[in-house]
Amino acid sequence: MCRNHAPAAWAETKLSDAKYASELAAACEAVTLASKLCQRVQQQLTTSEKADKDDASPVTVADYGAQALVAWVLQRADPSLKLSMVAEEDSADLIAPSGAAMLARITQLINSVLAEEQGAAPLSEQDVVGLIELGGSQGGPQGRHWVLDPIDGTRGFVGMRQYAVCLGMLQDGDVVLGVLGCPNLPQGAVGDDDGGAAAAGKSSSADVGCLFLAHRGAGAYVAPLSSSSSSLRRISVRDESDMGNARFMESYESRHSDHSFTAAVAKQAGVSLPPLRMDSQVKYGLLSRGDAGIFMRFPPPSYREKIWDHAAGCVIVEEAGGKVTDASGARLDFARGRWLDLDGGIIAAPPAVHGAVLAAAQAVRGSKL
Numbered sequence: 217m218c219r220n221h222a223p224a225a226w227a228e229t230k231l232s233d234a235k236y237a238s239e240l241a242a243a244c245e246a247v248t249l250a251s252k253l254c255q256r257v258q259q260q261l262t263t264s265e266k267a268d269k270d271d272a273s274p275v276t277v278a279d280y281g282a283q284a285l286v287a288w289v290l291q292r293a294d295p296s297l298k299l300s301m302v303a304e305e306d307s308a309d310l311i312a313p314s315g316a317a318m319l320a321r322i323t324q325l326i327n328s329v330l331a332e333e334q335g336a337a338p339l340s341e342q343d344v345v346g347l348i349e350l351g352g353s354q355g356g357p358q359g360r361h362w363v364l365d366p367i368d369g370t371r372g373f374v375g376m377r378q379y380a381v382c383l384g385m386l387q388d389g390d391v392v393l394g395v396l397g398c399p400n401l402p403q404g405a406v407g408d409d410d411g412g413a414a415a416a417g418k419s420s421s422a423d424v425g426c427l428f429l430a431h432r433g434a435g436a437y438v439a440p441l442s443s444s445s446s447s448l449r450r451i452s453v454r455d456e457s458d459m460g461n462a463r464f465m466e467s468y469e470s471r472h473s474d475h476s477f478t479a480a481v482a483k484q485a486g487v488s489l490p491p492l493r494m495d496s497q498v499k500y501g502l503l504s505r506g507d508a509g510i511f512m513r514f515p516p517p518s519y520r521e522k523i524w525d526h527a528a529g530c531v532i533v534e535e536a537g538g539k540v541t542d543a544s545g546a547r548l549d550f551a552r553g554r555w556l557d558l559d560g561g562i563i564a565a566p567p568a569v570h571g572a573v574l575a576a577a578q579a580v581r582g583s584k585l
């Protein structure tokens with residue numbers, strides 16, 4: 217990749233000379249473009265679709281469209297390399313005869329975004345299928361693999377709350393880059409616990425929409441999603457060792473993470489403030505920005521985590537000075553393929569707080585065995 221495309225805002229940071237600067241610039245462009253597609257789809261959701269009944273098609277269009285656009289930008293940034301991408305969506309439903317109308321709809325949407333934002337020539341349906349299929353990599357400990365969740369927090373997307381476009385880069389087993397596009401997240405600190413619905417309702421206003429980015433060894437940053445090339449702020453976790461002032465975050469959906477378990481852990485750790493419940497990896501962004509001090513996730517035992525649900529958020533939190541582990545205290549290992557096999561759940565917090573929360577989680581777990 218050529219190295220002369222660092223955005224102007226990076227000049228004062230370690231990013232412009234960083235090892236993967238051009239890859240990070242491409243990742244930011246990819247996430248920004250995909251976020252624009254998602255915003256367009258979300259703004260067109262009808263009232264019945266927002267009510268999140270049975271029709272999953274609007275969000276499905278956005279999932280596929282975002283995945284294809286990210287692959288398009290990354291492939292174009294370095295056409296000499298065959299892209300290896302571990303991504304959530306696959307083309308099976310689209311290439312089936314029953315997927316023809318959906319594929320046409322997605323291709324039309326992608327082409328309208330490409331024409332408007334990039335002045336690019338239209339893609340064919342076959343091009344779109346090919347781009348989506350680039351996401352079928354198995355990842356692993358060697359070489360470079362991009363890791364993508366085109367929309368994380370689909371329930372939040374449909375419910376007009378929070379969601380994120382999440383892109384990481386795995387180099388020889390380590391996540392070295394992470395970018396989160398959070399179109400509905402206010403640029404100022406978030407403190408309420410309405411799951412982001414109030415913020416999402418203001419999504420057309422200028423102070424909503426954030427891009428979080430991190431480069432291993434060069435820090436974590438946030439920028440307005442709409443002007444990330446001209447504005448950037450370094451961020452760090454809030455090292456709040458007084459548990460009385462600490463706030464923890466968890467899934468909005470109790471099906472995704474056990475709210476009663478986290479309440480017991482919080483109590484055990486001396487955390488008394490109510491939780492901030494939000495969808496998606498937006499929570500990792502909020503932790504990195506210091507809006508809240510602790511993130512806990514305890515899915516049902518049968519649930520198997522995937523690497524795209526945590527890769528980008530994890531490196532952003534670590535570069536902001538935080539610690540991310542499973543419930544046994546082990547660092548998350550993204551090098552084992554598409555799955556993220558871990559023990560029990562995830563705890564992320566500044567180092568001083570992390571130990572106390574981990575000990576509390578282990579105590580609560582022990583008392584329930």
Ligand SMILES: Nc1ncnc2c1ncn2[C@@H]1O[C@H](COP(=O)(O)O)[C@@H](O)[C@H]1OP(=O)(O)O
Pocket residue numbers: 365367368369370371466467468469471472473494495496497515516519525
């Ligand atoms: N049954 C489930 N249990 C736990 N997590 C789930 C479940 N179903 C989907 N998810 C995933 O949990 C993540 C959302 O976490 P949160 O609850 O913090 O918003 C998403 O990756 C979502 O997938 P998806 O990417 O398809 O939205």
Ligand SMILES: [Mg+2]
Pocket residue numbers: 365367368369524525
């Ligand atoms: Mg996800």
Ligand SMILES: [Mg+2]
Pocket residue numbers: 304365366367368369370
């Ligand atoms: Mg997803």
Ligand SMILES: [Mg+2]
Pocket residue numbers: 304370
């Ligand atoms: Mg999904």
